Amino acid sequence: MQQPEQRDEVEMLSLMLLIRRFEERASQQYQAQKIGGFCHLYIGQEAVVVGVVSAARPDDYLITAYRDHAHALARGTSANACMAELFGKATGCSRGLGGSMHYFDKERHMYGGHAIVGAHVPLAVGMAFASKYRGEDRVTLCFFGDGAINQGAFHEALNLAALYKLPIVFICENNLFAMGTSVERSTSLKEIVDRAEGYDIPGTVVDGMNFREVRDKMAEIIGSIRRDPHPAFAEIRTYRYRGHSMSDPASYRTKEQLEKFRLDDPITRLRAQLTREGKLTNEQFDIMDKGAKETALASVKFAEESPDPPLEELYDYTYVSEARA
Amino acid sequence: MREITYRQALNEALAEELTRDPNVFLMGEEVAEYNGAYKVSQGLLERFGPKRIIDTPISENGFAGMGVGAAMVGLRPIIEFMTFSFSLVAFDQVVNNAPNMLTMSGGQFNIPITFRGPNGPAHQLGATHSHATECLYANVPGLKICTPATPRDAKGLLKTAIRDDNPVLVLEAELLYSSKGMVEPEDFELLIPLGKAELKREGSDVTIISYAQSVPMATAAAEMLENNEEISAEVLDLRSIKPLDLEAILQSVSKTHRVVIIEQDRPFCGVGAEICYRIQKEIFDSLDAPIMRVAQEDVPMPYNERLERAVLPSVEKLVTAVKKVCYT
Numbered sequence: 001m002q003q004p005e006q007r008d009e010v011e012m013l014s015l016m017l018l019i020r021r022f023e024e025r026a027s028q029q030y031q032a033q034k035i036g037g038f039c040h041l042y043i044g045q046e047a048v049v050v051g052v053v054s055a056a057r058p059d060d061y062l063i064t065a066y067r068d069h070a071h072a073l074a075r076g077t078s079a080n081a082c083m084a085e086l087f088g089k090a091t092g093c094s095r096g097l098g099g100s101m102h103y104f105d106k107e108r109h110m111y112g113g114h115a116i117v118g119a120h121v122p123l124a125v126g127m128a129f130a131s132k133y134r135g136e137d138r139v140t141l142c143f144f145g146d147g148a149i150n151q152g153a154f155h156e157a158l159n160l161a162a163l164y165k166l167p168i169v170f171i172c173e174n175n176l177f178a179m180g181t182s183v184e185r186s187t188s189l190k191e192i193v194d195r196a197e198g199y200d201i202p203g204t205v206v207d208g209m210n211f212r213e214v215r216d217k218m219a220e221i222i223g224s225i226r227r228d229p230h231p232a233f234a235e236i237r238t239y240r241y242r243g244h245s246m247s248d249p250a251s252y253r254t255k256e257q258l259e260k261f262r263l264d265d266p267i268t269r270l271r272a273q274l275t276r277e278g279k280l281t282n283e284q285f286d287i288m289d290k291g292a293k294e295t296a297l298a299s300v301k302f303a304e305e306s307p308d309p310p311l312e313e314l315y316d317y318t319y320v321s322e323a324r325a
Numbered sequence: 326m327r328e329i330t331y332r333q334a335l336n337e338a339l340a341e342e343l344t345r346d347p348n349v350f351l352m353g354e355e356v357a358e359y360n361g362a363y364k365v366s367q368g369l370l371e372r373f374g375p376k377r378i379i380d381t382p383i384s385e386n387g388f389a390g391m392g393v394g395a396a397m398v399g400l401r402p403i404i405e406f407m408t409f410s411f412s413l414v415a416f417d418q419v420v421n422n423a424p425n426m427l428t429m430s431g432g433q434f435n436i437p438i439t440f441r442g443p444n445g446p447a448h449q450l451g452a453t454h455s456h457a458t459e460c461l462y463a464n465v466p467g468l469k470i471c472t473p474a475t476p477r478d479a480k481g482l483l484k485t486a487i488r489d490d491n492p493v494l495v496l497e498a499e500l501l502y503s504s505k506g507m508v509e510p511e512d513f514e515l516l517i518p519l520g521k522a523e524l525k526r527e528g529s530d531v532t533i534i535s536y537a538q539s540v541p542m543a544t545a546a547a548e549m550l551e552n553n554e555e556i557s558a559e560v561l562d563l564r565s566i567k568p569l570d571l572e573a574i575l576q577s578v579s580k581t582h583r584v585v586i587i588e589q590d591r592p593f594c595g596v597g598a599e600i601c602y603r604i605q606k607e608i609f610d611s612l613d614a615p616i617m618r619v620a621q622e623d624v625p626m627p628y629n630e631r632l633e634r635a636v637l638p639s640v641e642k643l644v645t646a647v648k649k650v651c652y653t
Contacts (some may be wrong), residue, residue: 002456063394085457092431092573094431094433095432096431097429102429106434111397111434116417119417119422122386122387122390122394124404126394127395130398131398152386156387156390159382160384160388160391163382170587318466320427
């Protein structure tokens, strides 16, 4: 019989696979012009959000930036609802009104999906403020990219969180590039994590290509926040295999760099760890991967067959009416 | 009824709503220990404690965003801007986050937040501190905007705003904080609906449409016109910019056939421009003269007192405009 922890790890690997296969399908559908606007893929970064989510409680508040498909999937939003959102359909997780960059799932405590870089970091602080105000022991998980750390909103938010001792972990997904600008071309500090020190917030560097390290370090941080509310900062170093968005060939970086990270692939690594420890067979892995591919493919069919949001509802979401509230 | 100041009226509204709903809190610069830059939050810290009356650092973008985030998870924040000129530092939160969330989330997240504070030109504060922001925010779907001109409206509109489940901007009039007016007793549940104008004065020759700091100018001008020119002016106080009480506007203009709009904002794309458009679209045939507007001059606000006066709307400018539309 499997230990709960082992079962969890296999489940988490399965989730990482689902994210990757979903993003691959999204890429294909984008190229087939089924998806409009911008589309930012998470391929390569899977261990980050899955590691964090596996260390957190399902009712901890989670909020992120525009590379958000994986965050919804990790929280349990269905691939169908995620793909339908990309297709702009009424069955999407934001009813087709948000799109790729604005995924929301209130029931699963996924608070967006925010596309103005850095602007959601103060929102996260407000959510953490609400937890403390109500005396809850929830922790707010605030994800953002390395591009956000030079925005004023980010700095104001860190100061406020430290000042009010709020239960929040600022999670910088450092994938080395803010769109096409590398960290060394954008940031005066050598180490992003040092930003936290300026606000008297404890910082940790985490290897984002290693699921176990993400989970374990985040479990420690989240546990300590839950015991005694305070902000913390985690710089999780990772890499996106694709360009910034679908329209970006990523010519600003070298093939060698990409290959180096591909060799350190988070899915391959966790699979190897589990296989080596006798917790996963090749057959089991293949079945999981096949399942992930099927789920992703089925989500395309679901999205295609779903209806557009009705035109009559155009004005229904500008103001909430008394009746709705 | 008793006579209180506009400032006291706002203070009562805050205290009553803080008492009524434990999810309501007030946050902003100097709102707690300093008792408010304009003393609107006087005594609230003592009454409600530091958990609910929260001083912030000078971080408008940060604390406005915090308000939006807290609203997403069920609190009802009141965010005070020391002046709405400073809200421009938080423009992204007020424009991009608060009003867009409901649509972007497919209806999952409404944002019950109140942004409040003084708005509009005061006296010799120079270009950066004199903004009338209503025309900027009126352009944004998802925001509601009210502009109380009397103590009674200040109290009733603020209470309604705090209870509204959408983001509402309560644009207070800096020059009117010390003005007095009759208001129902403290225990009276004074709620004034958003989107309802008030007829301040009946008249038959011309309609003067006003709001906020221009309301006292409108009533003063109407008195002068009555006494000196035998022109009977009807004065309408919009009270809310959005929703706009078009019905009240059209009803009055259908009666008088002439209109002057006096507004405290800038002329280009100002609130009056929209009102002109609506009137001519709906009741073009009932107009006997072109609509006139009295707004600021289209320049950054000069510090010099004489020049500032030249930029601002005034009773004299309004009287001139009314005489022009009445062809006298």
